[in-house]
Amino acid sequence: MSQQAGKMSARNWDELMEGIWRQNPVFVMVLGMCPVLAVTVSGVNALSMGLATAFVLVCSCGLVSLLRKLIPKEVRIATYIVIIATFVTVVDYVIQAVSLALYDALGAFIQLIVVNCIILGRAEAHASKNPPMAAMTNALGMGVGFTIGLLALGTVREILGAGSLFGVSLFGADFQPWVIMVLPPGGFFVLGTWLLFFAALERRKQRKLAEATQNA
């Protein structure tokens, strides 16, 4: 019994880690790029956008998974989109009620969560084939991975472009901000640099592996 439970939790852990690390939506799959670049001018924006997306992802994957036997195959994409749009509308109104300043900062990008390819991709590739628990765990992992990706961009851009982190000034008054980093080109450059970094890391790992097999 305990062995079976161990196996279950190992599988859950696997589902969770897939999105956070191995198949990270931002750095590995390069999906859902529009909000990634557009809202990451500060750490706070990045965090709230990530959490909003994660919420929509978990809820809609759960619902899609519950209804997976009822949805006819021919209209499944349309059904998924309507389910996703419903949860996005919920998030949209909640953010508007909680913090109007945040709502203005994120702008139309909250509503644009509907067309975020990660969510539709997860609904189609994972949730429509798995029971609700597994689907929601996997969606949670993807959501957390997406949030981490957003934070990796948002914090770097805020530190370089405004000299602060989550609104707290880091370097004092005589810091000369690198303004371009919070402007559109900065988003492209920072994401490009992160991808370069991960590519170099991967390259090093493979070289080490090749050396190890050669020595053996």
Place this chain on the structure above:
Amino acid sequence: MHESAANIFINALLANNFVLAMFLGLCPFLGVSGKLETAFPMGVATTFVMLVASLCAFGLNLLLTAFQLEFLRLISYIVIIASSVQLVEMVLKKYSPALFRALGIYLPLITTNCAVLGVALFQTAREYDFVQSMAFSFGGGAGFTLALVLMASVRERLQLSDVPSVAQGTALSLMLAGILSLAFMGFAGIGG
């Protein structure tokens, strides 16, 4: 605040280019910009869908406001976009099968292009009238096509040059997009 249609057009085309300044429609921008011959038809098809979607969204918004059903806006917009993409697909299949085959999978994927939904949402948020909406969606579509064509031409040239192998792929495309975006910042101020 009443902007003229010409101003809105120039603004959406250059100064606030959908791809390079507002980050809308990045997935096709990175995905389809490998070759010039697919980039241009893709841009034109997207522009057409944008025009149709903007037209429908304008009418639908009047209807929703009249019945005070604004909370259904997002859901109805996405359904309208999906059906207009389907419409474009059927028309193309009937009248120009060659173009239909050339576009292939990218045609249905226009549904999840955030630039199209972006047009509908922005024109509602900014309360554009009919002529302004049309100018906005046409400018946005033309700007998307322009960015796609520019990117595709640069990437075609890059295939002949010697790039460090670690930088190849998406990282290189993003750096290129950053440089293009820097160049487009020079248009700031045009169109008011």
